[in-house]
Amino acid sequence: MPVKTAAAGPVAVLVVTWNSAAVLPEFIASLPDGMDGLDWRLIVADNDSADDTVALLRDLAPQTTIVQTGRNAGYAAGINAALDATASWDTGIRAALVCNPDVRMRPGCAKSLLDALGAELPGGDRVGISVPLLYEEDGATVVRSLRREPSVVRAFGEALIGNRRAGRFPALGELVTDPRAYEASTRADWAAGALMMLSGEVLDACGPWDEFYFLYSEETEYCLRAGDRGFATRLEPAATAVHLGGDSRVSPFLWTLLVLNRVRLHRRRHGVPAAVAFWAAVLLRETSRAAIGKAPSRAAVGALLSPAKLRERPGPAPAAPRSATS
Structure with a gap:
């Protein structure tokens, strides 16, 4: 069912869970401050959790729309299931905030992201996806979350001198490492998908997320697809959040x-x-x-x-x- 978008609608906060009970209480507790100043609704797509994820949601956030996919469907499929749940809302949605349950938004984060959408950039593109300045669990270390489009030259650059050294040179590295890029509103080809605000225009133009990617590269594909349609991804440093991180580098x-x-x-x-x-x-x-x-x-x-x-x-x-x- 197509998602209905409307400028006066609420922001849909989309979360995909899978055995996420350990991180959910703090996430839910952080939402009122993080979403301050906005009309919003929480939609959680649960990918067949075997722990207390669903019970916790019903207890801690009883107004949440919970979509149970019935299987470990993957991240993109979970986002699509949550988006589909908004299609029946008479109001439509103004934008969608896609976030991991291990993100902790700081006060006013979501409003800053929403306000950043729609800005016209040199060349005629508009900001369609805004992302915050992310900090690691210590709350002080900035996450290098911005990326350039993957290319053969950049892949070889990272192979030969490492991704952080290659990232100093736009032609040679995918990872944006320049600290100055994280101090200003900076356009990127794509960004890490822990927390991103999608405009109604982007949702209309790009449609659902690509479920081919069960895990990883789904946000890359979506940002690049949005870019193909004239919608830029941009960091909004006034919006900040903590990301607890993960274990993809050790698993x-x-x-x-x-x-x-x-x-x-x-x-x-x-x-x-x-x-x-x-x-x-x-x-x-x-x-x-x-x-x-x-x-x-x-x-x-x-x-x-x-x-x-x-x-x-x-x-x-x-x-x-x-x-x-x-």
């Missing part, structure tokens, strides 16, 4: 899924020849990391060398939920 399964989805996304956007070169660059990086004893990279190398793994559709993770990663 072989999750790291492998992240790496494979990067290759799959490049193939789907650029075709097979470019994807082969991108795959070679990613393989080089993971091989060098595996050589110094990094178990997640060893697992990723094995998967990258398996044609069957590269072809298969991404599937459910056996362990950590998306709320613990990004």
